Amino acid sequence: MKQHLHSMDRNLMSLLVCIGELVIGVLLLLNPRGFTFAVFVALGVLLAALGIARLVGYWRAEAAVAARSGGLVTGLVFLLAGGFCIFRWQWFVMTFPILTVVYGVVTLLNGLNKLQCAVDLWRLGQRYWYLALTGAALTLLFGAVILANPFATMALLWKFVAIAFLVEAVLDLVTLLFSRR
Incomplete structure (x- = not known):
């Protein structure tokens, strides 16, 4: 039962990552500059909020606790990093x-992770392991092309x-869909 719940959590997480990749891909196609602006401003707001929370926590704590x-x-x-992201994106x-x-390095690392998944599916005797291998190969290829930067x-x-x-x-x-069979 516990293994089944873990598998469901992993499948849900994989599905959420797929949806996130689709949304990011579409937004980048539609408006790359606007997407970049939104990402860095959102990051800036998050960092500023964390900074304010830390400052409030510092001033509300007892002096001895705050000092440590x-x-x-x-x-x-x-707060400064957040302001930089917001105003100097x-x-x-x-x-x-x-x-x-x-990004190219992260993509390569992601491709290696997908390669691990493909090999695991193959070793587990999954029927459609080659789909995961195809995805891993393409991810590794995309990472290599990005690092070569021929654009x-x-x-x-x-x-x-x-x-x-x-x-x-x-x-x-x-x-994800075929590995469930």
């Missing part, structure tokens, strides 16, 4: 080549990333 907490510094750092767009490398413009790269998200999401969803 580091709440003042972490609160100010979160364009900086992230300007540093896009560096972020592209980070002339940022707009083309955003479209490529959006299509990569959509293809990965569809393959992950198909793998």
Whole structure:
């Protein structure tokens, strides 16, 4: 019973990741600059809220407890980082080549994780393990292409990333559906 619930949780999480990839892919195709703005402003708001919470916690705590907490510094750092994300989000767009490398590395790591899943499905005797392997291979390919960065413009790269998200999401969803049989 416990294993069945764990499997359901894992399937639900996989389904949520697929839906997230689909939404991100569509939003990137429709408006990459607006999507970037929204992501960094949302991150900034979250960091600012965490910073305010840490500062409030620091000032509400007893002096001896507050002195050991580091709440003042972490609160100010979160608040400053949040303000930077909200008011200077364009900086992230300007540093896009560096972020592209980070995204490429994350995509490669994701591909390796998917490869692990495909091999596990194969070893478990699942019938459609090759679908997961196809998804892993494409994810690894997308990561390699992103790291090679052969794109002339940022707009083309955003479209490529959006299509990569959509293809990965569809393959992950198909793998999820077929692995349940």
